Amino acid sequence: MEIEFQRVGKKYESGHDALSQVSFHLRQGEMAFLTGHSGAGKSTLMKLIMMIERQTTGTILVDGVDLRTLGKHAIPYHRRRVGVVFQNHQLLFDRSVFHNVALPLQVSGADDDQTGKRVRAALDKVGLLGKEKLNPMALSGGEQQRIGIARAVVNKPQLLLADEPTGNLDPRLSAEIMNLFQEFNRVGVTVMVASHDLALVARMRHRVLTLNQGRMVNDGGFA
Amino acid sequence: MARPPQQRSAAQRGATRQAHSAKQKPVWRAQGFDFKLYLRQHQAFLIESLTRLLGHPLASAMTIMVIAISLSLPGGLFVLLKNVQSVTDRWEQQSVISLYLFSQLEDTEALSLSHQLSSRADVLSVEYISKEEGLRYFEQSSGYEQIMSTLPENPLPIVLKVIPKAIVDLNTLPDLQALRDHLQSLPQVEYAQLDAEWLQRLATMISFGERFVYAISALLVIAVLLIVGNTIRMAVESRRDEVLVMKLVGATNSYIRRPFLYMGFWFGVLGGLFASICILMLSWWVSSPAEQLIELYHAGFELQSFNAVEIIMCLTISAVIGVIGSWVAVSRHIRDIELQ
Numbered sequence: 051m052e053i054e055f056q057r058v059g060k061k062y063e064s065g066h067d068a069l070s071q072v073s074f075h076l077r078q079g080e081m082a083f084l085t086g087h088s089g090a091g092k093s094t095l096m097k098l099i100m101m102i103e104r105q106t107t108g109t110i111l112v113d114g115v116d117l118r119t120l121g122k123h124a125i126p127y128h129r130r131r132v133g134v135v136f137q138n139h140q141l142l143f144d145r146s147v148f149h150n151v152a153l154p155l156q157v158s159g160a161d162d163d164q165t166g167k168r169v170r171a172a173l174d175k176v177g178l179l180g181k182e183k184l185n186p187m188a189l190s191g192g193e194q195q196r197i198g199i200a201r202a203v204v205n206k207p208q209l210l211l212a213d214e215p216t217g218n219l220d221p222r223l224s225a226e227i228m229n230l231f232q233e234f235n236r237v238g239v240t241v242m243v244a245s246h247d248l249a250l251v252a253r254m255r256h257r258v259l260t261l262n263q264g265r266m267v268n269d270g271g272f273a
Numbered sequence: 274m275a276r277p278p279q280q281r282s283a284a285q286r287g288a289t290r291q292a293h294s295a296k297q298k299p300v301w302r303a304q305g306f307d308f309k310l311y312l313r314q315h316q317a318f319l320i321e322s323l324t325r326l327l328g329h330p331l332a333s334a335m336t337i338m339v340i341a342i343s344l345s346l347p348g349g350l351f352v353l354l355k356n357v358q359s360v361t362d363r364w365e366q367q368s369v370i371s372l373y374l375f376s377q378l379e380d381t382e383a384l385s386l387s388h389q390l391s392s393r394a395d396v397l398s399v400e401y402i403s404k405e406e407g408l409r410y411f412e413q414s415s416g417y418e419q420i421m422s423t424l425p426e427n428p429l430p431i432v433l434k435v436i437p438k439a440i441v442d443l444n445t446l447p448d449l450q451a452l453r454d455h456l457q458s459l460p461q462v463e464y465a466q467l468d469a470e471w472l473q474r475l476a477t478m479i480s481f482g483e484r485f486v487y488a489i490s491a492l493l494v495i496a497v498l499l500i501v502g503n504t505i506r507m508a509v510e511s512r513r514d515e516v517l518v519m520k521l522v523g524a525t526n527s528y529i530r531r532p533f534l535y536m537g538f539w540f541g542v543l544g545g546l547f548a549s550i551c552i553l554m555l556s557w558w559v560s561s562p563a564e565q566l567i568e569l570y571h572a573g574f575e576l577q578s579f580n581a582v583e584i585i586m587c588l589t590i591s592a593v594i595g596v597i598g599s600w601v602a603v604s605r606h607i608r609d610i611e612l613q
Binding site for chain 2: 097130157
């Protein structure tokens with residue numbers, strides 16, 4: 051999936067300018083980091099791609115389609131093509147790991163057979179195959195984060211968005227998580243990871259987009 | 274055997290990549306509609322929502338009993354009304370206009386009047402009761418044989434029982450009264466009696482009763498809608514996180530709504546079921562005194578309760594109310610829960 055922002059601005063109702071004049075082009079199969087201080091607009095940018103928020107100015111093209119042309123009813127179908135790992139909206143603790151990961155498939159109406167196979171494949175990729183029957187509560191923070199990733203990729207999305215996926219993790223676990231994203235990128239998934247962990251981002255050697263107070267101040271080089 | 278799917282997915286990826294490079298508008302909706310899958314999903318929701326209901330037995334039971342009590346009041350009034358109507362139905366058919374002719378009238382004159390009347394368009398038939406027949410009938414039914422035999426001559430007049438074509442109810446009553454007045458004005462007729470005048474009073478009371486039942490039913494249906502709506506609203510609220518995650522992974526609003534609609538359905542069905550049970554128990558409880566009471570006035574009356582059709586109707590109506598109540602609550606509420 052490719053994403054293109056053309057002078058995109060987002061002004062919240064409170065009057066706060068979260069993003070202004072943001073332009074960038076993320077190509078099909080590319081991997082990029084999005085950095086900046088908290089409040090720089092990283093989350094807002096991802097919400098615009100997910101159509102959780104709508105931009106106030108500018109144009110967002112996803113695979114060449116202007117998101118403004120998509121009505122309310124198209125939003126769910128748009129979201130099914132994007133896998134997200136958001137810090138809040140995490141796991142549901144009233145069901146097993148398996149059923150957490152299966153949610154995107156159930157929502158899009160996959161049959162049980164297919165669901166079982168895909169969920170196990172996704173859990174296998176993140177190294178949690180043996181824990182599908184457990185409650186996520188019984189797992190460690192790093193493992194919970196990986197359940198979230200499995201849920202994000204179970205639908206075989208063309209784009210993977212992650213907002214601070216290593217937020218509460220120690221450096222070793224953070225590196226593991228980043229490597230996972232890299233692996234998905236290697237099989238052709240477009241990946242965008244928002245992180246303020248500059249040291250980690252620098253080590254990954256990918257394109258870095260830097261936001262500062264809602265403006266894109268750096269695009270391209272390593273941080 | 275494990276190979277082909279992998280190959281296919283690789284091919285699909287290639288195809289999508291081509292599509293992207295050609296800048297075609299991607300397919301937003303899943304192609305094709307699998308009806309079997311759709312039914313299976315609904316079945317799963319039906320069972321899941323019932324399981325959820327039973328997972329909170331006390332809270333669910335309280336809601337269900339409130340619904341049941343609210344529905345059993347109009348249901349019980351309906352049964353009462355049905356019984357009153359069945360009593361009046363019997364009496365309706367018996368309604369006649371009795372013409373008491375002047376006693377000096379000859380039999381032949383009376384007979385020709387009888388023929389004349391039976392040819393009228395609004396008269397079904399005329400029964401001719403001669404003085405002798407009247408006497409015999411009177412002796413048999415009253416037990417005044419001795420007194421009658423002491424009388425020097427038969428004091429009874431010739432009676433024509435005119436049975437009007439129209440069935441007596443509140444609508445035809447004015448016509449029948451007009452017919453009675455006309456017959457009263459005939460020179461041969463001493464007195465014309467329409468035995469349906471009491472019906473007007475009863476019919477008025479019934480129509481009053483009907484309106485009362487409708488008004489109570491409407492109020493209680495609204496109450497049930499609110500109860501279901503409020504319960505479902507709380508259920509949605511308690512599953513807020515789940516709703517948010519489902520929205521995030523691309524659930525349509527109708528998909529999110531579905532388990533809650535089924536929950537409303539179950540509340541309705543179970544509420545209706547218990548309401549039916551309440552009504553059956555209530556009518557069983559009052560049946561013996563009620564039958565005794567009615568027997569004093571009218572023989573051969575049987576108290577009617579909810580029959581199978583009415584129970585099914587009660588369940589259907591309450592299920593519909595449940596679904597509507599939850600629909601209103603859930604539609605509003607799911608729209609309000611938005612990702613932030």
